[in-house]
Amino acid sequence: MSAAYTPQPLTQQTLHPEDEGPFPDLAQTQPRHKTAALTLVSRATQIKERGLLLLFFACAIVAVLGVVLIFAFVAYQASGVFPNIGFLKFITGTKWSVAHSQFGVVPFIVGSVVVTIGALAIGAPLAIMTALFLSEVAGPRARAVIRPAVELLAGIPSVVYGFFGVTVVAPLVARLFGGAGFGPLTAWIVLSIMIVPTIAMLSEDALDSIPMGIREASFAMGATQWQTIYKVVLPAAKIGIIDAVILGMGRAIGETMAVLMIVGNAPQMFAGLTKPIATLTSQIVLGMSYAADDFRTALFGMAALLFLISMCLVLIVRLLSRTGKEG
Amino acid sequence: MRDMFSEDRERLKELGPGAMDKTARNEAKRARLLKERLANNTALAVLWVAAGITVAALILIILYVVINGAPMISPKFIFTWPHGVSAKGGIWPTIISTLYVTGLAMLIATPVAVLAAVYLAEYAKQGRIVTVIRFAADSLASVPSIVMGLFGLAFFVEAFHLPMSMLSAALALSLLMLPIIMRATEEAIRAVPRYIRWGSYGLGATQWQTVSRVVLPWAMPRIITGLVLAMGRAIGETAVVFYTMGMAINMPLTPLESGRSMAVHLYLLAVDGINLKAAYGTALMLMLMIFLLNMFARYIQRRYRKVR
Numbered sequence: 001m002s003a004a005y006t007p008q009p010l011t012q013q014t015l016h017p018e019d020e021g022p023f024p025d026l027a028q029t030q031p032r033h034k035t036a037a038l039t040l041v042s043r044a045t046q047i048k049e050r051g052l053l054l055l056f057f058a059c060a061i062v063a064v065l066g067v068v069l070i071f072a073f074v075a076y077q078a079s080g081v082f083p084n085i086g087f088l089k090f091i092t093g094t095k096w097s098v099a100h101s102q103f104g105v106v107p108f109i110v111g112s113v114v115v116t117i118g119a120l121a122i123g124a125p126l127a128i129m130t131a132l133f134l135s136e137v138a139g140p141r142a143r144a145v146i147r148p149a150v151e152l153l154a155g156i157p158s159v160v161y162g163f164f165g166v167t168v169v170a171p172l173v174a175r176l177f178g179g180a181g182f183g184p185l186t187a188w189i190v191l192s193i194m195i196v197p198t199i200a201m202l203s204e205d206a207l208d209s210i211p212m213g214i215r216e217a218s219f220a221m222g223a224t225q226w227q228t229i230y231k232v233v234l235p236a237a238k239i240g241i242i243d244a245v246i247l248g249m250g251r252a253i254g255e256t257m258a259v260l261m262i263v264g265n266a267p268q269m270f271a272g273l274t275k276p277i278a279t280l281t282s283q284i285v286l287g288m289s290y291a292a293d294d295f296r297t298a299l300f301g302m303a304a305l306l307f308l309i310s311m312c313l314v315l316i317v318r319l320l321s322r323t324g325k326e327g
Numbered sequence: 328m329r330d331m332f333s334e335d336r337e338r339l340k341e342l343g344p345g346a347m348d349k350t351a352r353n354e355a356k357r358a359r360l361l362k363e364r365l366a367n368n369t370a371l372a373v374l375w376v377a378a379g380i381t382v383a384a385l386i387l388i389i390l391y392v393v394i395n396g397a398p399m400i401s402p403k404f405i406f407t408w409p410h411g412v413s414a415k416g417g418i419w420p421t422i423i424s425t426l427y428v429t430g431l432a433m434l435i436a437t438p439v440a441v442l443a444a445v446y447l448a449e450y451a452k453q454g455r456i457v458t459v460i461r462f463a464a465d466s467l468a469s470v471p472s473i474v475m476g477l478f479g480l481a482f483f484v485e486a487f488h489l490p491m492s493m494l495s496a497a498l499a500l501s502l503l504m505l506p507i508i509m510r511a512t513e514e515a516i517r518a519v520p521r522y523i524r525w526g527s528y529g530l531g532a533t534q535w536q537t538v539s540r541v542v543l544p545w546a547m548p549r550i551i552t553g554l555v556l557a558m559g560r561a562i563g564e565t566a567v568v569f570y571t572m573g574m575a576i577n578m579p580l581t582p583l584e585s586g587r588s589m590a591v592h593l594y595l596l597a598v599d600g601i602n603l604k605a606a607y608g609t610a611l612m613l614m615l616m617i618f619l620l621n622m623f624a625r626y627i628q629r630r631y632r633k634v635r
Binding site (some may be wrong): 045053068070133134138142145149159166167299317 | 364381392467477560569594597606625
């Protein structure tokens with residue numbers, strides 16, 4: 001995400017009652033008149049400003065609190081995995097059967113990975129090429145049509161995609177490849193359309209933030225447009241684009257409703273592109289309505305797993321963009 | 328890029344020292360240029376096709392929903408209640424529930440998110456705390472919606488004993504909207520020119536006066552755009568609402584009543600497959616709402632860009 005904006009230094013805007021004021025340069029060149037500055041505003045105003053600062057800080061902490069609470073509560077509900085199911089059995093078990101109290105999540109992890117990788121393999125190149133087109137090739141008129149279209153694509157709710165998958169893509173896949181039409185292939189097609197706008201919009205931000213000058217330098221050396229894109233623009237925007245793809249991956253792994261509607265929902269190992277499977281997300285929704293005891297614990301364990309995966313992806317993006325800034 | 332002429336040079340080396348005449352050089356150059364032009368045109372054509380596919384996918388989905396859903400849209404469909412197992416009739420209570428819960432979530436999320444962004448952009452010194460807050464906001468934005476739904480169920484409904492209701496759903500949804508509004512507001516505040524703040528400080532305004540009367544009004548159009556987009560996200564959200572609001576068809580009056588949102592209604596209709604017509608109609612209404620919100624955001628942005 002950090003490719004989308006560049007934080008500016010904020011030192012000149014900070015003003016605390018006992019601080020140096022909005023003009024630190026001035027404050028540094030002259031002796032500080034702390035007490036004199038303080039008397040300019042009344043005591044009541046000072047207290048009010050102080051209180052407001054605390055209020056703002058509290059609001060900012062809500063985000064941190066939210067994340068901590070989400071993880072704490074989901075993990076707490078899932079903590080029964082350790083004594084009741086056994087962590088190893090849970091994470092490496094390949095059998096999922098509620099009737100036999102077997103809660104191995106490997107089929108769902110494999111399902112999520114298969115669905116995500118397939119969607120990325122189709123969606124990411126399409127999205128990056130769309131971003132390249134928007135940023136490098138398109139004239140203002142084509143841009144004015146395609147960019148809002150991509151944004152609109154991002155706004156369509158996932159149930160609608162799922163609905164589209166059920167009524168259009170699944171019958172099509174069934175006719176072309178046999179089977180019921182519900183399975184990884186259908187999920188790939190629908191999910192790849194879903195993640196295109198995410199990746200395309202973030203990649204375009206990354207491409208747009210590259211200074212025009214290096215493109216001009218490349219053209220001035222006689223490079224064609226494609227050479228400029230391939231050898232100058234893409235390497236320069238590399239980290240931003242990788243960020244975009246990782247965030248698109250997060251979207252695909254966490255996608256629930258659309259996947260639930262088209263993936264077939266059979267708790268079994270991936271066996272073929274048209275054989276129904278289940279993912280972490282879809283299995284949670286399916287089971288949650290009647291789950292109790294160990295079953296419920298296992299579902300929360302899967303949710304905790306999903307949370308950790310998405311956190312890891314965000315962390316990778318953070319670290320990448322940090323190394324990108326230094327390098 | 329540095330080795331653009333390496334092929335030429337190698338060709339000349341192959342031809343030997345006697346071949347350094349103009350014709351050989353020109354020939355090599357022309358062949359190279361031809362190859363480059365071909366590669367260039369092919370690549371650009373591929374980019375055109377990719378963008379075309381993206382737009383085609385959008386048009387396909389929209390056309391499909393519009394063509395199938397449009398015959399359903401009528402005052403009767405919008406303003407009457409669904410009845411029977413196959414949900415014949417209208418979707419009025421689901422529309423109200425959706426708007427209700429989104430509005431409530433908005434009321435909860437907006438002040439917190441805007442003030443948090445004010446802190447990040449105006450007050451905080453860049454340091455570890457700000458890094459942690461940003462990381463938390465990014466993480467919150469990427470929490471899968473099903474995890475958010477389970478959290479809402481375990482936290483608001485079970486731990487706090489709130490009923491499956493508008494309030495529980497709105498609280499869970501506001502967590503979802505928080506990072507979106509925060510980011511939009513922070514970017515909006517950062518885009519406010521610095522000299523405007525200096526002018527305000529120069530007149531003797533305190534920091535809060537400067538923020539509330541100068542910075543925020545200036546940043547307002549972009550903040551509203553962020554709010555509207557976050558609303559669009561909340562309206563289409565299914566998994567979160569499913570576990571915190573329930574799926575009983577109900578016309579909510581107080582925030583403690585349950586209801587069924589349009590997205591959940593669409594999901595149930597599509598999965599059961601009993602009344603696909605109503606599903607198309609609901610999908611179209613849902614998309615129409617989000618489309619209108621997007622248009623509204625765009626309108627605000629354009630209008631205020633012209634003024635400044």
